Amino acid sequence: MTAKLLVLPLLFTLHGCTTDAVVDASECVNALSAQEQAEGWRLLFAGDSLEQWRSYDEDEVNDGWANENGCLTRVAWGGDIISREQFADFELKLDWRISDSGNSGIFIRGDESESSIHHTGYEMQVLDNAGHSDSKDPSHRAGALYDMFIPDHDTSKPVGYWNQVHIIAAGPNVEFWLNGRQTASFSQGSPEWKAMYAQSKFTSRPRYGSLLQGHIGFQDHFDKVWYRNIRILEK
Template sequence: MLSVRTKMRPAVFIYPGLLLLAACGSDPVVDPGECANALSMEEQQAGWRLLFDGQSLDQWRSYGEQELNTGWGVENGCLARLYRGGDIITREQFGDFELKLEWRISAAGNSGIFIRGDESGSSMHHSGVEMQVLDNAGHRDARDPSHRSGAYYDMIVPDHDTSKPVGYWNQVHIIALGPAVEFWLNGRQTAQFSLGSPRWQALYEQSKFADRPRYGTLLKGHIGLQDHGDKVWYRKIRVLER
């Protein structure tokens, strides 16, 4: 993991269930018009629900903590990593589900989306699987094809780069039904796998997770967002339980 860069802390105002901030220093800030989080009528009718509505962070907490620390907050209606705060996870756990969200990464930035993780280890990487979030053009982690945006991190290499560059929003769709999992980025599938299958087992044994026995074994767990030391924004985070 990269070391966290020292950053000037923004002013943070705390209200019940809500973090509001005024960014300072050289940190980029998203425009308020970019962070719409409402469900469409079709999504409402299908049973989708928001995990973040642009105001309240009540559905999230910091990994290993009971509440959400101030490393993450609401920036102009987006859920943003502000400065060092560690990974965050949903209070709820999900088994069979679809997850949709959009992310925007800062220059040379790194983050990730975890599914089906627990808090048995020191980080979500000990149990949950990750879809990579990365500035492929500017971050050195892109030298490893299995660490590029959309990849099943350190396990499956996308056969194409469908990510959008810094300054643009990327659309994620993750489908998890039993052991079967699909990762989609900007309308194209970037990974498909079955947890515990012979193919998955072979990949696992060659990965950095091979010494973590709980990795990829859970069929229900928390959804998480990674703090990798860089500014990142998330919006339209919604889930459909199956």
């Protein structure tokens, strides 16, 4: 009995050493500027509720995602989450922070007709470029149109820092911006798009990238990730 009691504190200590980082509440700011308010932007996450989101093909957000100190956070396995609303033409801005060697992604224009959102929606990659092995493939680096469009530069910030995203979708024309620099620009269904699609891993998914309206989603790729200040302007 004494030996078992001595082991328990050690187990708790070891567990504590492997606990994922928690972002301080002072960093989880979710607020529109005066200019954004005047232009008609609105928050999709205000830091107090996940009511505008739900898990893919579910009615609510499951326990894998949580409001952690005011940040929308992947805290355990829970699958991808999606916005309750669907959007066609819009501008989306948000900040992300990835865990060490972490991987996630931002989906747009996906629906629930298939087994997962990445059968229809396409992804702006979220990645620790310095620590994750996926960065060996240039089309898998942060800011990329995942597995299709390669950024010509690495504008990502390292683990521990926030990255600023701006996605612009107008009809078939889409732009990805990361930390103030454009990382992808493409037109859905164009000859260039079809050529990239033909060389990608998505050729068995005929509806991939075919929608001009759909959900916004965040990927659960097994790693902790934080999102804040998620705001949208519909056009």
